[in-house]
Amino acid sequence: MLGRFRVRHVLIAAALAAVSLPAASASAQEAGHVKVSRGTVQIERSGQKLPAPVGTVVQAGDVVTTGADGSVGITFLDNSLLSAGPNSVLAIDRFVFDPTTHQGTFESSLQKGTLAVVSGKLAKASPDAVKVKTPAAVLGVRGTEFLVRTGPPKD
Amino acid sequence: MGKLAGLALLGLLLAAGCAKPARDDLYVLMPGPTGQASGVVTVDSAGKQAVLDQPYAAARVKEPGRVEPGTVTEQEVKQSFGDALAAQPMRPASFVIYFQENRDDLTAESRPVLGRVVDAIARYPAPEIVVIGHTDRVGTIQRNDALSLRRAERMKEELVKAGIAAERIRVEGRGEREPLVPTPDEVPEPRNRRVEINVR
Numbered sequence: 001m002l003g004r005f006r007v008r009h010v011l012i013a014a015a016l017a018a019v020s021l022p023a024a025s026a027s028a029q030e031a032g033h034v035k036v037s038r039g040t041v042q043i044e045r046s047g048q049k050l051p052a053p054v055g056t057v058v059q060a061g062d063v064v065t066t067g068a069d070g071s072v073g074i075t076f077l078d079n080s081l082l083s084a085g086p087n088s089v090l091a092i093d094r095f096v097f098d099p100t101t102h103q104g105t106f107e108s109s110l111q112k113g114t115l116a117v118v119s120g121k122l123a124k125a126s127p128d129a130v131k132v133k134t135p136a137a138v139l140g141v142r143g144t145e146f147l148v149r150t151g152p153p154k155d
Numbered sequence: 156m157g158k159l160a161g162l163a164l165l166g167l168l169l170a171a172g173c174a175k176p177a178r179d180d181l182y183v184l185m186p187g188p189t190g191q192a193s194g195v196v197t198v199d200s201a202g203k204q205a206v207l208d209q210p211y212a213a214a215r216v217k218e219p220g221r222v223e224p225g226t227v228t229e230q231e232v233k234q235s236f237g238d239a240l241a242a243q244p245m246r247p248a249s250f251v252i253y254f255q256e257n258r259d260d261l262t263a264e265s266r267p268v269l270g271r272v273v274d275a276i277a278r279y280p281a282p283e284i285v286v287i288g289h290t291d292r293v294g295t296i297q298r299n300d301a302l303s304l305r306r307a308e309r310m311k312e313e314l315v316k317a318g319i320a321a322e323r324i325r326v327e328g329r330g331e332r333e334p335l336v337p338t339p340d341e342v343p344e345p346r347n348r349r350v351e352i353n354v355r
Contacts, residue, residue, distance in 0.1 A: 036242045044221070079355060083243045116236055144192075146207070
């Protein structure tokens with residue numbers, strides 16, 4: 001009886017570990033660092049809103065928001081530079097970068113606001129690696145600097 | 156009945172005339188540091204595409220599937236994107252320091268460069284520094300792997316001595332695998348005895 005009980009516990013523990021492990025490693029993935037932070041800048045991570053001063057780590061899955069007085073600049077591990085103006089919502093959907101081969105994926109979405117991008121090593125290594133989405137469009141990027149504004153017209 | 160229908164129609168027309176477009180999206184390709192097009196951006200909105208491949212080439216999207224190509228002026232860029240552009244992080248920079256043959260000592264000529272590297276690092280907010288050591292192809296692969304790492308560690312010591320926080324510096328050794336100047340094996344090449352310092 002005791003033996004069976006133990007086996008069952010081990011099985012449950014193993015199942016729990018299998019479920020929780022990928023989530024834990026995905027959320028711990030470092031993608032970049034905040035280098036410029038002015039006014040209200042926050043990062044939404046697993047349902048929490050954290051302040052994002054200079055030096056804050058940005059992870060895949062984070063949503064970076066700026067207030068009416070805010071702007072933020074982030075340098076990513078592949079040397080991509082993303083900066084957002086006031087009233088912006090920028091989601092870092094996926095970031096995977098191999099520093100040796102420069103292969104990987106970088107997908108972000110600007111849900112509203114303004115964004116300036118200087119692409120890095122990922123965009124240089126492969127043409128389909130970097131994508132920026134808005135509610136109305138998908139941008140494909142080949143080694144470049146560009147700007148994105150999205151949202152309803154201003155009054 | 157007829158009057159009512161007429162009024163309703165008028166109301167609809169008025170609403171349509173005054174209606175703002177659903178969106179005011181703007182996508183712009185910027186010139187690179189040399190003033191030429193910095194690359195290519197493809198804008199795809201519900202299957203309709205625009206290709207931006209000239210400096211200040213732009214696409215406007217008023218509703219999904221309606222892509223209007225055009226251009227913008229520098230003034231318009233400043234007005235719409237001034238704050239975002241002002242928040243752009245400093246561009247990453249890269250420096251090379253040369254080392255004496257088969258040693259982890261800097262060459263005399265590289266000493267002054269080190270001072271400039273330290274000054275540059277000081278300008279970066281929350282700097283991340285990656286130091287990568289290299290060797291020429293004289294000696295075995297294993298020995299050169301160890302030597303390249305020693306050179307990188309030595310460079311880290313120098314940077315820390317100059318006041319840069321050790322935890323901001325990562326070191327790597329690539330041995331003779333990534334020569335700046337390709338040579339046959341066992342050929343001495345001073346330009347390959349180096350450490351790269353990348354700052355961002």
